Amino acid sequence: MANPASRIQHYPLWYLPLAGIFALIYVSLSALSFTWIVLLFLALCFAAGAFWFKDIQNVLFFGFVFTSSISLTKALIVEGGIYTPGLSVTLSDIFLIPLLFLWLFDKKIVHGEKIYWSKLHFLPLIFLLWSWATMAISEDKLAGFFLCISFTKYFVIFVFFADYVKTPRQIRLIFYAFGLAMCVHFMMMFLELMVGNIIDLQGAKTTTTGTSLVFAEAGGVHAFRPSGFMGHPNALADLMVFLLPPMLMMLILGQSKIGNVRWMAILGLFVFGIIALLLTLSRAGWISFTAAVLFMLFIGYKRGVVMRKYINMLFVIGGISIIIAVMVFPTIYLRITESDERSSESRLAMMHQAALIIQRNPVVGVGIGGYNRAARANIPEFFAHLSPWFQDELLKGVVHNKYLLVMAEMGAIGLIIFVLMLWRFIMIVPNDRQWSDPVLFALALGVTASIFGQSIFYLFDHFYADQRITLSYLFFGLLTALLKIKTVQNRDLITTSKNVSQ
Known part of the structure; x- marks a missing residue:
């Protein structure tokens, strides 16, 4: 099969939107310190090396996976508390954005193929759609909107990995x-x-x-x-x-x-x-x-x-x-x-707080991105035993339990979808x-x-919404891709066996 980069060279205008993407990234990061400018320069050198070796997609793919675990971000718009940074650009996005463009270009324009879709895709899609639905009732709609954008990016990473x-x-x-x-x-x-x-x-x-x-x-x-x-x-x-x-x-x-x-x-x-x-x-x-x-x-x-x-x-x-x-x-x-320096005590206090939010909003929650504002309006009795300073510190963050956080923001419906999604990915290989x-x-x-x-x-x-969630969806996509490869191998094995028997 011909290299994707060589096929792209037959389209003389393909590099214009890619250049535009890099220009937008550079403009958005131009106000950063020397550290990020150096990182951006190295990323551009990385891309230049990809052009030189004529394997653009796989070099960018390697760069994205390599940087997916490196938590270097720039919050473009800050909204909410410490753990709700709003809209951010990560180091891995510098590789991901052009990679997605080249992947879609090669997939749709060059080959006209469908993007791979399996039964494993449905629950992550439903969870994403429910996230967007709860944004309408969020205590903080702007923070919810930005988080939904991040969750959409995670879902796209999953779909991309499963196909690519x-x-x-x-x-x-x-x-x-x-x-x-x-x-x-x-x-x-x-x-x-x-x-x-x-x-x-x-x-x-x-x-x-x-x-x-x-x-x-x-x-x-x-x-x-x-x-x-x-x-x-x-x-x-x-x-x-x-x-x-x-x-x-x-x-x-x-x-x-x-x-x-x-x-x-x-x-x-x-x-x-x-x-x-x-x-x-x-x-x-x-x-x-x-x-x-x-x-x-x-x-x-x-x-x-x-x-x-x-x-x-x-x-x-x-x-x-x-x-x-x-x-x-x-x-x-x-x-x-x-002693754990009150680490367990803080977790227990935040769980009490999350439980109170869930008790008052059991079905659909307070909406995605709404936890920080809801926390300030839902103070449990457990907080009476804590100093005002310690209470203020706890109110800056979110509960240290992903399941309680999902249920507090997206209700029992969101939690059920989330748990079923995890269960589906965990049990498909053993079964x-x-x-x-x-x-x-x-x-x-x-x-x-x-x-x-x-x-x-x-x-x-x-x-x-951090690099660990990126890695979660990346591993979802990797597992889906492994199952896809297994299906192809089994089909080829059956075809070979039939040819031998004939």
Whole structure:
């Protein structure tokens, strides 16, 4: 098949709208500091390299996946509280916007093909449509409108991934990009640990809240929690929950299936990823990762992909690693046993508040983007035990539970759609026994485990409109693409068998 870039060259005016897009991006970012100007310049150099190597789409695709986990944003219009930034441009958008243009151009104009659509698309679409519907009743319609735009972008990312990813080469490209992103996060973590503080970059929505812990009952032991490029230690832990399960599944498959060099590279990244997860001191991250691994091992064992000896080996290695980690980093043990500096108390207070909002708006909620304003008008009795300063701090954010947030803003209807969507993506691979390629199944199971781990993480942290939601929809799209590839492989296998029998 001819390269998409070479086909595009037959259309002499195709570059004009692309140039216009880059011009709009540059104008929108022209007021930024030197950091973002440098990032934009590097992105343009990245695009120039794509033209030079005549593989524009895949280079931009690699760039988008690589930057999808880097939380550098610019809020163009700020509306709402801390966690409702309004309308923002992210670093990954610089790659995504021209990539979507080239994809649609090649799909519709060059080939005249339909965009891939499956049964997995319906629930995300329904959830998006319900988000837009609740905007009409939102306590803050402008914030709701901007959030709906962000949610529409996430849905487009899902549709794009499900359609665009068709070959094993593209799947490898995705994980090469994520591997490079992990290396970048590790380097930033190392710098943060060296200086003992968050390195604040222009466009990075970093926060110092919860990044430095003091364990008073343990003699005043201090612990710094690195964030990488994710803005907060919990977000970095969440990134590891996304990336580590598929890597572990590839390691279990063994060198004979994926090659010695790849296996060793994955092993190195996995070990550093585990260290990063531990150093974040994110209890939610630890719980979510453990749940994802147990889910993956259970399904893998039932399907005959993971042998009992590997499970026993992992438990032994895991136990020994935990003992060593506690000896080297005793703050890991202290994080579980000592005071959490009112972290649990704040979460409990916000859950009481969310429950009150839900009680008063049970069916359709207060509308998307309306949580912050509704929170100020719905003060639970639990808040009477808190100081005025602590109450003000809590009112700036949103409840640290994605399910309660969805129900508070979109009601029971929105929560049902959301849970069904997660359930559909989590159960489709375990319930599908028509996998002819064990490597493809193992990868799909690893991606499913990542989504399952995310569903557990939703119980403990705030998720609104950030890079973690981008990654969620990216993984939805990746899983859908893997299922699509599996269907094509099975159809080709059946056709080959028929030809042989004839």
